[in-house]
Amino acid sequence: MNRPIIEISNLVKRYEMGNEEVYALRDVSLTIGSNEYVAIMGPSGSGKSTLMNMLGCLDTPTAGTYFFNGQDVREMNDDDLAEIRNREIGFVFQTFNLLPRATALQNVELPLVYSGVGKAERQDRAKQALEKVQLSDRMTHRPNELSGGQRQRVAIARAIVTAPSIILADEPTGNLDTKTGHDIMALFRSLWEGGNTVILVTHEEDVARHARRIIRLRDGRIESDKVNPDA
Amino acid sequence: MRKTSEIGESLRIAVESLRMNLLRSILTTAGIVVGVVLVVVMGWTIGGLDAVWEQTISIIGKDMIYIDKWSWSGGGNWRLMEARKDITLRQAELLSQRMESAESVMPVVRLWSGSVVRGNTSLRCGILGTTTEYGKTSSAELNSGRFFTSIEDYQSAKVVILGEGVAKSLFSGEDPIGQSIKIISEPYRIIGVIKKRGFLFMDFVDNQVVIPLESFRSTVGMFERSVSIGIKTGSERMVDIVRTEAIGHMRSIRNVEPGQDNDFSINEMQAFDEQVKNIRIGIWTVGMGLTILAFVVGSIGIMNIMYVSVTERTREIGIRKAIGARRGSILLQFLIESSFLCVIGALIAFPIAQLIVGAARFVAVDLLDQAWASVVSPVIPVDLLMIAISVSVVIGLLAGLLPALKASRLDPVEALRYEQ
Structure with a gap:
């Protein structure tokens, strides 16, 4: 395996729901290396969203350890986590999550705003990212002037603009038709081929089939972790 | 960044x-x-x-100190001031002789509720009698004409300088200089008009006429009238020194025993600052x-x-x-x-x-x-x-x-x- 980026061992996430304690993750251990293409699968309630939030440093575990690029995530405060998300992680969401009032270019620039890149360089890099997703001709359009597939491409451009260590996609084709979904998956594939680390979270076998490694979750535990024979 | x-x-x-x-x-x-x-x-x-x-x-000037029986700012004990002896012309003369730090000292006497008459028109106004030094204070900056001289004062000349308000009321538009008005049935010749000075609650200064002290004595009379003594210090910086000197002389002139309060008030424009x-x-x-x-x-x-x-x-x-x-x-x-x-x-x-x-x-x-x-x-x-x-x-x-x-x-x- 390549250099590990994500090293998780005995991860537990517990929520308090009133007086009840709910375990979203129980004892999950996992290592993901650089330039892997991983799908995390499982039915709803299996804990895959919680795991994605953990991996994406949006949330912190109750117990266990999580090292990201060798850094202990449990030791980090909110601002450290924000910085990791900003520099190391590119998110792609099912609902795109673009800022509705900003243009495609401004949306892609946004992560760079928070890492303090100057305006000229910011626009330059955002344009390059939009070129990679073949949207150079839609830079000044706002999300409501774009199709679903185009919106997801803008979101992917935003995810890759900081050259992150991992791209973390949560049901990226969930809101798209089959044809457009295929195009988006092809885009992820080319990003992976270009040297990126891609982690998909999905409940669709069709989507997971694109990945090289499939991790299945059930009831907060890893059920299986296999190399994808179809890929 | x-x-x-x-x-x-x-x-x-x-x-x-x-x-x-x-x-x-x-x-x-x-x-x-x-x-x-x-x-x-x-x-x-x-x-x-x-x-x-x-x-x-600036109407009265920051370089002026007045010594009066009454305090202008209304402070102090009213009964006590009422009981004070009037300040006399003689006391003003003595102070004038003794003062060394001041530029000039002038007695000022006032009839608040006087009136002047031109032809058939009568106007209620204040009548102020003083010496020629008053002409050099900022209260008496002239619009036209001249102030009276010490000789006119000495001779009890019947000359008058009008406040701007009086000139306007009696001579709307006309040039009052050289014309004559009656003050308590005595004819006076107008020789000057004072600039408009009145602001806010100081409006009365425009509504008075100024005549020589000796003329005031003969026309209006001095009976039971407390004199106000104006002291021109020459500059604002001198005010403290002049005030101290004046208080010393006045206490001695009015025989105030050591340890007793002044039986007169020192009035300055600064007093209104409060x-x-x-x-x-x-x-x-x-x-x-x-x-x-x-x-x-x-x-x-x-x-x-x-x-x-x-x-x-x-x-x-x-x-x-x-x-x-x-x-x-x-x-x-x-x-x-x-x-x-x-x-x-x-x-x-x-x-x-x-x-x-x-x-x-x-x-x-x-x-x-x-x-x-x-x-x-x-x-x-x-x-x-x-x-x-x-x-x-x-x-x-x-x-x-x-x-x-x-x-x-x-x-x-x-x-x-x-x-x-």
Whole structure:
């Protein structure tokens, strides 16, 4: 395996729901290396969203350890986590999550705003990212002037603009038709081929089939972790 | 570098959200608008009061000290002053002989409720008798003609210098110089007219006539009239020295025993400073009360709308956090937005305040013919606008703090899940 980026061992996430304690993750251990293409699968309630939030440093575990690029995530405060998300992680969401009032270019620039890149360089890099997703001709359009597939491409451009260590996609084709979904998956594939680390979270076998490694979750535990024979 | 790009982004968001909710935003700033209008108008009023006071003080002059039986400022024990012996012309003469630090010393006697007659017209006015030195004080700056000489005084010449108000009332438009009026049935020749001096509560100075002391003695009489002694110090710097010397001489002239209080009052224009200060404090207190009220109401409005804004944009905050906005970045974004709102309020308030100020001055000067008001600035001074802008920014920061903190502390996972 390549250099590990994500090293998780005995991860537990517990929520308090009133007086009840709910375990979203129980004892999950996992290592993901650089330039892997991983799908995390499982039915709803299996804990895959919680795991994605953990991996994406949006949330912190109750117990266990999580090292990201060798850094202990449990030791980090909110601002450290924000910085990791900003520099190391590119998110792609099912609902795109673009800022509705900003243009495609401004949306892609946004992560760079928070890492303090100057305006000229910011626009330059955002344009390059939009070129990679073949949207150079839609830079000044706002999300409501774009199709679903185009919106997801803008979101992917935003995810890759900081050259992150991992791209973390949560049901990226969930809101798209089959044809457009295929195009988006092809885009992820080319990003992976270009040297990126891609982690998909999905409940669709069709989507997971694109990945090289499939991790299945059930009831907060890893059920299986296999190399994808179809890929 | 990071901060600059974030501030730029925050300003862009602030402008955008203002544009999206233009009417809502403007209505929200209403309280701030009222507060800023109050601050600016109050500041202008106090500035105007100072300007008017500056003018008023120059009527008598900062270099003048008057020694009287009574205190001008109304302070002190009224019964005690009533019981004082009158100051006599003889005492004034003695003081004049003994004073070394003063430029000149002059006795002034007044008949407050006198009257002058021209033809069939009679006018109630004050009659003031004094010596030629009075002509060199700022109370007697002339519009035309001349002051009387010491020889005219000595000869008890029947010459008179009119206050501007008297000249206007009796000789509207005509040149009064050389004409004659009657003072208590004695004809007097007009030799000069004093410039308009009256401001505010000092209007009476325009409504009097000045005649030589000896003429006053023969026409009006000195019976039971306490003399006021004017001392011209020559410069403001000399006031303290001259005052001390004058008090010493007066105590000895009037046989005041050591340890006893002065049986006379020292009157200076500075004495009114205290009263003007009280008026200023009065304006401040009332004005600040109203202003604070308006700002409290205003900031509650701003706070409320910022809470609405935070709720409406929960998902946006989630997105920003997911892609790397720190707590501070979100805090900054909302603080900039709330202070931006307040600055907009201030910018709306400025023309309104200018209208009020302009109208107030127009009514006073042009409609009510209160010439004294013309020394008040017709426009709001720039530094006042700067203060108002700064205050608005501070109000914005304070009002936006709690909503901004709420936004900055949102959990990104929760925020991303939020549905409108």
